[in-house]
Amino acid sequence: MSKLISRRRLLASALLAAGSGCLCHALEGQPFSTCCNTPELGPESWTLTDHRLTIDLQKARALSRTQSAAYVIALEGELQLIVVRSARKSYHVLARLCTHGRQVLSYVPERHRLMCNSFNHSQFYLDGKIAKGPAESAIQAYPCVLKGGTLEVSI
Amino acid sequence: MLCISGLAFVVLPVGAASPRHWINPVDGMIFVQIPAGSCQMSVPSESDGQSGTLKSIEFRQFWMGATEVTVGQFRKFARATGHVTKAEKDGNRWTWRNPGFRQTAKHPVVYIHYEDARSYARWAGVDLPTQAEWLYAFKAGSTNRYYWGEDLDDRFAWYRANTRGTGTRPVAGKLPNAWGLYDMVGNAWEYCSVEDDLWRICGSSWSRCNSYLTRQGSWAIDMVAQGVEMRLHRAEKNPQYPPYPWDDDRGFRCVRREK
Numbered sequence: 001m002s003k004l005i006s007r008r009r010l011l012a013s014a015l016l017a018a019g020s021g022c023l024c025h026a027l028e029g030q031p032f033s034t035c036c037n038t039p040e041l042g043p044e045s046w047t048l049t050d051h052r053l054t055i056d057l058q059k060a061r062a063l064s065r066t067q068s069a070a071y072v073i074a075l076e077g078e079l080q081l082i083v084v085r086s087a088r089k090s091y092h093v094l095a096r097l098c099t100h101g102r103q104v105l106s107y108v109p110e111r112h113r114l115m116c117n118s119f120n121h122s123q124f125y126l127d128g129k130i131a132k133g134p135a136e137s138a139i140q141a142y143p144c145v146l147k148g149g150t151l152e153v154s155i
Numbered sequence: 156m157l158c159i160s161g162l163a164f165v166v167l168p169v170g171a172a173s174p175r176h177w178i179n180p181v182d183g184m185i186f187v188q189i190p191a192g193s194c195q196m197s198v199p200s201e202s203d204g205q206s207g208t209l210k211s212i213e214f215r216q217f218w219m220g221a222t223e224v225t226v227g228q229f230r231k232f233a234r235a236t237g238h239v240t241k242a243e244k245d246g247n248r249w250t251w252r253n254p255g256f257r258q259t260a261k262h263p264v265v266y267i268h269y270e271d272a273r274s275y276a277r278w279a280g281v282d283l284p285t286q287a288e289w290l291y292a293f294k295a296g297s298t299n300r301y302y303w304g305e306d307l308d309d310r311f312a313w314y315r316a317n318t319r320g321t322g323t324r325p326v327a328g329k330l331p332n333a334w335g336l337y338d339m340v341g342n343a344w345e346y347c348s349v350e351d352d353l354w355r356i357c358g359s360s361w362s363r364c365n366s367y368l369t370r371q372g373s374w375a376i377d378m379v380a381q382g383v384e385m386r387l388h389r390a391e392k393n394p395q396y397p398p399y400p401w402d403d404d405r406g407f408r409c410v411r412r413e414k
Contacts, residue, residue: 035320036364080370097370104370108320111256115320117367117375120399123255132248132255134399 031061033069036117038082038096038106040071048074053093053142053153055083063091069107071096079155081142084126086112092126093142093153100135114139175335177218177411181279182228186218186411187335194291197386207386212287219284219292220408222326222337223345224275226251227260229267232275241268242401254403256322263323263343263406269354272346272407281409286347286387288410289357293339293383295332300380301340302332307365307379312341314379318361322403340383343406353390358382360404 031039045059053072057063062070063085072081073096082096084107096105098116105114105124113131114124122135129138144153177186192214197207229251232238242250249255251266267275276282284292295302301311309317313324327337341363344356359382366376 035315036367102370104368106320106364106367110319110321115362117364117369119363119378120402121320121362121404132403 032065033062033107035106035108035115038069038071038104040073041083046072046074048079048155051155053079053081053155055151055153056149057151058149067107067109071104081153082107082114083151083153084114086126089146091144091146091151093144093151094124094126094128095140097139098122098124098135099137099139100133105139176221179279179281179411182224182231184224184228184279184409185221186281186409187221189214189217189219189288189292189334189410191216192291192296194287194294195385196287196290197384199387199389212291214288214291216413217288218411218413219288219334219336220281220410221331221335223263223343223406223408224272225260225326226258226262226264229264229275230260232278236274236278238271238274238278240266240271240401242266245400247401249403254322256403258323259325261325263326263338265323265343265403265406266401267346267406268400269346269352275407276409279409281411283346283348283354283407284410286349286355286357289345289347290383290385290387292334292336293332293358294385295334295336297333301383303330312359312379313338313361314341314359315362315364320362323361340379344382344402344404346405346407349388349390353392355388355390356382356398356405362404 033039039062041060041062046053046055060070062068063083066085066088069082069084072083080096081093082105084092086092098105100120100122101118103116103118105116108115112126116122120134122133123131124139125131128141142153142155144151175188179186193211195209195211198210199207240251249266251264254265272283299305303311311330323342331337332339339358341359342361344360345358346354347357349355359379363379365379366374369375
């Protein structure tokens with residue numbers, strides 16, 4: 001009887017662990033960007049030193065596919081970036097807030113541009129220049145270099 | 156009649172009419188009959204123009220374009236009258252001829268200023284809807300948030316998630332409401348007259364995210380529904396933040412009122 005109870009407890013524990021894993025995955029959020037929502041890279045996938053942001057692409061799951069995007073938010077919100085992987089070896093790093101009303105931008109892969117999520121939906125090319133207003137200023141684009149499995153961004 | 160893709164998109168011979176449809180010989184727009192009736196909507200108070208009182212508004216029978224005015228129809232108007240839109244006169248980079256994404260003649264015309272819409276309506280011998288008319292026609296007798304139900308439904312509306320932010324779609328590509336009106340939610344915002352030269356836009360559009368994370372970290376939700384709230388608004392003559400005069404998601408549809 002004690003062995004049966006132990007097996008039941010073991011099974012229950014295993015099921016609980018599996019369920020928790022599924023729930024955690026669900027709470028982790030959508031791993032890839034959509035036209036309205038973009039995931040944020042966890043701090044385990046990047047380091048920030050002086051004026052250099054280094055993104056470990058092996059850990060940045062949200063950027064594992066081409067035509068994907070992810071946010072990096074650092075320095076308690078002082079640094080807010082969107083990283084776009086537009087092709088297999090092509091990355092763009094830009095400020096993630098629209099210059100019009102400072103709402104967040106999302107990546108629209110079919111149009112190769114960033115689009116503000118808000119009502120006025122200003123749009124920017126991947127070099128930061130304005131594609132469509134009402135924004136009147138370009139968004140800042142940061143130089144970045146692909147080095148092996150990392151992306152190095154000059155801040 | 157011809158049904159395309161199982162949808163009730165009615166194609167009638169030019170000049171033909173039925174009790175519920177009228178085809179405008181000027182632009183070929185199919186108008187559907189909006190029956191007389193009443194509808195509850197929030198009406199701004201006289202004192203501050205902000206707070207609203209729920210009132211039942213009565214409507215006489217009128218007719219409304221089954222779809223938004225299309226690029227093809229607007230092109231016919233521009234050729235017939237030589238009309239140049241305000242965006243074109245302003246030297247705007249994008250105009251109804253080149254909105255920045257691919258369109259065919261069947262797409263709703265965009266980059267239209269309110270005055271362009273009025274000029275078109277005059278040429279076509281019709282008018283622009285008032286806010287109240289638009290909302291009444293949108294509801295089509297339904298008591299739900301949307302004319303199909305409470306939740307956003309891809310079968311009825313084009314918005315950012317199902318257009319993937321790529322622009323308008325051909326009109327009448329989604330299911331209509333009970334009175335035969337297409338794209339009352341999504342595709343292009345639609346001008347409504349408020350008073351004199353003042354206007355508002357209704358209906359939401361292809362560019363509208365229904366939900367998104369804001370920079371403040373909160374979620375904006377049900378944003379498409381905001382475009383079809385049963386609430387009349389005042390429009391200020393000199394607002395602190397004037398509305399933008401045109402956009403790549405803004406068009407219109409027309410009404411014809413019984414005399």
